[in-house]
Amino acid sequence: MAEDLSLLNLEHQLLASMYRISSELNTSLNYIESSDKILKVLHNECQLHCGMLTILDRTRDILLIKSVHSPLPNSMTEQKQVSYKVGEGIVGEVLRQGSSIVLRNLGSDLRFADKLALYDYDKPFICVPLKDTSANVIGALSAQPPNLTDANITLLTKFLDMIANLIAKNVQLAYQVESHQQRLKDERDGLRRKVRNNYSFRNLVGHTKSMRQIFEQIRLVSRWDSTVLLRGESGTGKELVANAIHYNSPRANQPFVKLNCAAMPDNLLESELFGHEKGAFTGAVKQRKGRFELADSGTIFLDEIGETSPAFQAKLLRVLQEKEFERVGGTATISVNVRIIAATNRHLEEDVANGTFREDLYYRLNVMPMYLPPLRERLQDIPELAEHMMQKLSKAQQRKLSLSDSAIRLMMTHQWPGNVRELENTLERASVLSESGVIGADLITLNQVDIGLSPGLVSSAPSPVQQVAMPSGRHDFVTTSRENIPDERERVIDALERSGWVKAKAARLLNMTPRQIAYRIQIMNIEMKQM
Numbered sequence: 001m002a003e004d005l006s007l008l009n010l011e012h013q014l015l016a017s018m019y020r021i022s023s024e025l026n027t028s029l030n031y032i033e034s035s036d037k038i039l040k041v042l043h044n045e046c047q048l049h050c051g052m053l054t055i056l057d058r059t060r061d062i063l064l065i066k067s068v069h070s071p072l073p074n075s076m077t078e079q080k081q082v083s084y085k086v087g088e089g090i091v092g093e094v095l096r097q098g099s100s101i102v103l104r105n106l107g108s109d110l111r112f113a114d115k116l117a118l119y120d121y122d123k124p125f126i127c128v129p130l131k132d133t134s135a136n137v138i139g140a141l142s143a144q145p146p147n148l149t150d151a152n153i154t155l156l157t158k159f160l161d162m163i164a165n166l167i168a169k170n171v172q173l174a175y176q177v178e179s180h181q182q183r184l185k186d187e188r189d190g191l192r193r194k195v196r197n198n199y200s201f202r203n204l205v206g207h208t209k210s211m212r213q214i215f216e217q218i219r220l221v222s223r224w225d226s227t228v229l230l231r232g233e234s235g236t237g238k239e240l241v242a243n244a245i246h247y248n249s250p251r252a253n254q255p256f257v258k259l260n261c262a263a264m265p266d267n268l269l270e271s272e273l274f275g276h277e278k279g280a281f282t283g284a285v286k287q288r289k290g291r292f293e294l295a296d297s298g299t300i301f302l303d304e305i306g307e308t309s310p311a312f313q314a315k316l317l318r319v320l321q322e323k324e325f326e327r328v329g330g331t332a333t334i335s336v337n338v339r340i341i342a343a344t345n346r347h348l349e350e351d352v353a354n355g356t357f358r359e360d361l362y363y364r365l366n367v368m369p370m371y372l373p374p375l376r377e378r379l380q381d382i383p384e385l386a387e388h389m390m391q392k393l394s395k396a397q398q399r400k401l402s403l404s405d406s407a408i409r410l411m412m413t414h415q416w417p418g419n420v421r422e423l424e425n426t427l428e429r430a431s432v433l434s435e436s437g438v439i440g441a442d443l444i445t446l447n448q449v450d451i452g453l454s455p456g457l458v459s460s461a462p463s464p465v466q467q468v469a470m471p472s473g474r475h476d477f478v479t480t481s482r483e484n485i486p487d488e489r490e491r492v493i494d495a496l497e498r499s500g501w502v503k504a505k506a507a508r509l510l511n512m513t514p515r516q517i518a519y520r521i522q523i524m525n526i527e528m529k530q531m
Contacts, residue, residue, distance in 0.1 A: 007151055010047075014159045017045045021163060029177055031170045032066050038163065039069035039143075048126070048143035048156060050118050054084060054091055055130075055139040055171065061086060063095055063140060070118055082115045089113030090127050094140045100128040102157050106144070119144050124153055128161045130168040138168060192253065204237075204244055205388045208378040214241070214370065221368050222248040227320065229305075229365045230343040232372030235421030238343040239303065241372065246299040251339060254298030257291045262304035266312045271328050273316075280329025290327065292319060292336050299339040305365065306346035306357060313358045320364045340365070375416040375423060382412050382423070389424050390439075393431050401431050405511050406441040413488060414446045422447075489524045492517065501529045 024037045039051035050070060054063040063084040084092040090101055090112050103109050107121030119125060123144055130139035141164040145156050204215060221228055222245050230238040239258070246256045261269060271280075275290030291300060308316070319325050324335045342365050351357035375382070386403055394401045407430075416422050430443040491510065495517075499505030507517040521528065 007149075007155065010152055010155060014046055014155070017041055018159075018162070020045075022166065025166055025170045029170070029174045031167065031174050034170060035067040035167060036069070038167070039067055042143055042160075042163070043069050043071065046156070046159065047145050047148070048160060049145070051141070051143040052091075052116070052118075053139065053141055053167065056095065056137065057083075063091055066139075068116065068118070070116075084113070084115075089115070090125065091140050091142060094127045094129050094142075095137050098129055098131070098135075098137050100126070100157060100161060102126050102153065104150075104153070123147055126153070126157050126160055128157070128164045130164050130171065132168060132172055138171060140164075141167060204240070205385050206378060206381040207384060208373075208380050210373040210378055211381060214372065217368075217370050218244050218248065221245060221370075223250070225251075225339045227340045227342070227365060227367040229367070229369045230341065230372065231348075231369055232345065233374050233419055234345045235419035236372040236374060237420050238345075238372060239301070241370065242299075242301045242341045242343065245341060246301075246339075249299070249339075251298050255295050256299050256301070257295035258301040258303065259291050260303045262307035266309050269308070269312060270315060274319075274325045274327055275330075276328035277330040280327070284329065287327075290325075292325060292338055293334060295338045296336045297338075299341060302340065302342045304344060305342040306344035306348055306351060310356065310358055313361045317358065317361045317364060320361070375419045379412050383408050385420065385423060386411065386427060389427050390431075393428060397431065399437055401434070401437045401439065403427075404438060404440045407439050407444050409511070410441045410444050410446075418447075488520070489526065492520050492524060493526060496521075496526070496528075 020041055021038050024034050024041070025031075028034050035053045039053065042048040042051045051068070052065060053067040055066050056062075057064050065082050084095070086092055087096045090103070090109070092113075093111055094101055103112075103125045105121075106112055106119055106123060106125040109125075112125070123146060125142065125144050127140055127142035129137045130141060132138050141160060143160060145153060148156075204211075204218070206212070206214075218241060228242075228245060230241055232238055242258075243256070246252065259272060264272060271288075271290070273290050273292055275288050275293055276284050278284060278287050315325075319336075320340060323337065324333050326333055346357075348357055348362055348366075352359045352362050375385075386408060390401050390403060411423070411426070418425070426444060426446065427439070429445060430439045431437075433443050492506070495506040495509040496503075499509060503517055503521070504514050507514045510517060512520075520526075
């Protein structure tokens with residue numbers, strides 16, 4: 001009767017301990033941290049002393065000690081560097097056979113490998129397996145009870161087996177979360193590599209002097225956090241340069257947030273950049289972080305900064321100076337560590353003189369100005385740019401595309417008021433019209449606009465006919481607009497001089513027919529020299 005009463009008390013004690021152990025397992029996915037606390041509960045409350053948790057390392061097929069509870073200092077248990085091979089010791093045998101082992105007297109079993117010098121040879125020993133949902137052994141849980149009756153030892157074994165099942169589920173969940181996090185990390189790193197590759201220096205095309213200077217400036221300013229002001233006509237690639245600066249800087253792994261300041265009115269622009277508090281205005285149903293807050297530790301790109309009003313510029317100036325702001329409708333000051341890259345196609349000096357752009361903001365932005373040249377000033381880059389764009393179009397359309405020499409020559413006679421964006425649109429339009437994939441001069445449609453007009457006020461009327469079709473079986477030749485005559489005339493004269501003023505040789509140097517070069521000599525009023 002006394003023995004039954006003792007067994008009943010033990011069951012009540014174990015039930016109370018089970019609740020505490022379950023609570024510990026539910027508080028964290030770090031099973032190693034949880035197991036340290038669980039082994040302590042087993043030791044202090046359940047008469048299961050010196051608990052040890054070992055987990056299978058699948059790559060090496062050994063059991064590694066993850067947690068040991070020892071009431072006395074023990075250098076071996078603190079290091080936790082001990083491992084068990086399959087079949088080695090009691091723990092290794094549990095791994096091999098996949099079932100529990102219970103010893104009434106530890107010293108009587110020769111399989112025991114006393115690697116920790118922790119257990120009493122005159123007492124029992126219990127070791128139970130941890131199994132996953134497929135009944136595969138993923139570890140072992142062991143402990144040493146005092147000398148109790150067989151009924152008590154059996155009860156403690158069942159209890160330890162239940163604890164092992166709970167720990168096994170926690171271990172599996174931790175593995176799944178870790179695996180998922182690793183996949184997300186790999187995907188993130190892959191996307192970062194892809195983005196970096198997309199905005200690396202290899203994607204900045206050009207070999208002219210002006211573009212080489214731009215590349216050198218990007219390399220230099222990328223190292224530091226100085227504010228950069230990108231200036232140039234629309235379509236010159238300011239956003240591409242901003243991407244290159246960020247993704248080649250120490251902030252490359254941090255957010256890169258973009259905003260077109262001309263795309264929204266001031267009241268929405270303030271909320272978009274600084275965020276707002278719940279109830280700040282009609283429709284503000286919840287708190288929202290602004291672009292500056294989202295870009296913390298990274299870079300923010302403010303495109304079309306010249307289109308903002310002086311009232312908004314005053315609010316923007318404080319962020320640039322102090323790197324702090326308040327959300328719309330809020331009072332708490334928020335500090336951010338953000339690099340500023342701004343861009344504009346306006347003549348800010350004139351806007352400052354006219355009073356439409358704040359002078360103090362101009363000097364705050366104009367720390368490191370970069371002027372991107374229009375395409376008409378680097379026509380020599382067109383073949384390289386066109387080839388780069390054709391590769392992108394070929395990939396997008398999943399077919400091989402190519403440009404004829406006559407198409408390239410035609411494009412090099414155009415002024416490109418829309419700059420690189422116009423060139424890209426022209427090639428995409430031509431590729432759509434090309435059934436064979438070969439783009440000739442007949443598929444290149446060029447528009448003539450007045451480049452002297454202000455942005456947004458240009459004319460898009462089509463230009464006069466710029467190519468003359470020859471009879472069947474003969475080559476095409478391209479007429480030259482008057483504004484292109486000086487550059488083209490110099491190229492023709494240079495070819496004639498290199499060829500000893502022999503038209504046929506000069507035509508081959510320019511990849512033209514004799515008739516084409518003769519036509520140019522005539523319309524350009526070139527005086528032929530006699531050698």
